[in-house]
Amino acid sequence: MALPKLDQNPVYDLIIPSTKEKIEYRPFLVKEQKILLVALETNDDKQVLKAIRQLLKNCIISECNVNNLAPFDIEYIFLQLRGKAVGENSAIKLKCGECEVENNVNIPLADLFPIVKEVTQEVKIGEEYILHLRYPSFGGIIDSDIEGRELLNQKQINPLQVEELYGTIMQCLESLDTEEEKIYFKDETLEAKEEFVGSLTTIQFESILKFVSDMPKITHDVTFDCVKCNKKNELKLEGMQAFF
Numbered sequence: 001m002a003l004p005k006l007d008q009n010p011v012y013d014l015i016i017p018s019t020k021e022k023i024e025y026r027p028f029l030v031k032e033q034k035i036l037l038v039a040l041e042t043n044d045d046k047q048v049l050k051a052i053r054q055l056l057k058n059c060i061i062s063e064c065n066v067n068n069l070a071p072f073d074i075e076y077i078f079l080q081l082r083g084k085a086v087g088e089n090s091a092i093k094l095k096c097g098e099c100e101v102e103n104n105v106n107i108p109l110a111d112l113f114p115i116v117k118e119v120t121q122e123v124k125i126g127e128e129y130i131l132h133l134r135y136p137s138f139g140g141i142i143d144s145d146i147e148g149r150e151l152l153n154q155k156q157i158n159p160l161q162v163e164e165l166y167g168t169i170m171q172c173l174e175s176l177d178t179e180e181e182k183i184y185f186k187d188e189t190l191e192a193k194e195e196f197v198g199s200l201t202t203i204q205f206e207s208i209l210k211f212v213s214d215m216p217k218i219t220h221d222v223t224f225d226c227v228k229c230n231k232k233n234e235l236k237l238e239g240m241q242a243f244f
């Protein structure tokens with residue numbers, strides 16, 4: 001006798017943080033868990049991002065181009081899928097800051113949501129030009145040579161680490177209004193873009209940096225008393241991998 005084909009996919013919905021659009025999805029199953037585990041074993045952040053993209057494509061039922069989503073959309077959707085798959089509370093292991101013993105801590109995945117603040121996406125360049133910024137797209141990040149680390153493990157962004165953020169900054173340039181036309185950065189070569197960024201004033205560049213460092217992200221404050229030494233630990237979890 002053939003084994004029955006299991007059809008046990010309840011359908012849920014969620015709101016995409018950046019677009020406020022409602023989409024339907026199913027939780028991920030063992031086959032998707034496997035895609036993720038294989039990618040995690042490679043220790044290659046890009047492979048992990050690609051696996052997450054595959055997971056999202058498999059599980060999102062509504063029409064949705066995953067490549068166009070912002071990094072914090074991806075984080076949020078991924079954690080929702082995972083939350084439904086493993087149960088609302090995900091137990092993760094966190095090391096005690098004092099004795100380094102691992103403690104099991106429950107994280108309410110379903111309650112995590114990125115705070116999307118109203119931010120200015122326009123930078124005035126002199127009297128003639130207006131630069132429009134946008135959040136980087138997931139597809140753009142995977143295809144670029146930005147370190148996947150920037151997305152997976154984003155810690156508090158330090159504006160002094162400009163060199164490390166450079167790839168992300170380039171991804172945030174959307175268009176430039178001149179008196180005659182709108183120029184899209186996606187149509188320009190990397191050299192032209194770099195030359196443009198290189199000719200900005202420090203103040204203009206800082207406006208872009210602020211946009212990047214204010215990018216919404218999912219964070220969660222955790223407090224736990226260590227099972228071994230009893231020390232009270234207070235931590236802030238940030239970035240997708242913090243919740244694996």
Ligand SMILES: [Zn+2]
Pocket residue numbers: 096097098099100101226227228229230231
């Ligand atoms: Zn301890």
